[in-house]
Amino acid sequence: MPKKQAAAKSRDIRLLEQWVEVWTEDGMTRTALYPSNEELWKEAEKKNFTPDLVYRRINFRSGVPAEYLWTMPNKQTLLYGGGGVQRMTVGQWHEVVERERESGSEHIGPTGAGNLPRPNERGGCECPVCTLNQNLLGELGFQL
Secondary structure (H helix, E strand, O other): OOOOOOOOOOOOOOEEEEEEEEEEEOOEEEEEEEOOHHHHHHHHHHHOOOOOEEEEEEEEEOEOOHHHHHHOOOHHHHHHOEEEEEEEEHHHHHHHHHHHHHHOOOOOOOOOOOOOOOOHHHOOOOOHHHHHHHHHHHHOOOOO
């Protein structure tokens, strides 16, 4: 199990956070966003700040449906449900939201650029996925 890093106190990261509920009802996969993409952006405008990252916290109520296999769930989450996180830059989020809108589906989709690792300012992570994506945050000017 990867060793957790202590949260660095170098600076606060301004986040937009969205909760994503995914479930199956009458054989159909359903997705709900809280707040919606539009409400989330309005929230940032009200707070009068430019966010650094967007976090989508995904809750799979009872397993991961085929539409979400791109999240690469572990076996436990795949079968029984659980959570996942989609972390991206604001620019990536805008691109993802546009692709989702164009798809005509209610589902969220992958960033197309991988999932950003948890910043050291939020405790870091040494899992293989985060390790592979560490360079992305460094390119964005975040201290790693």
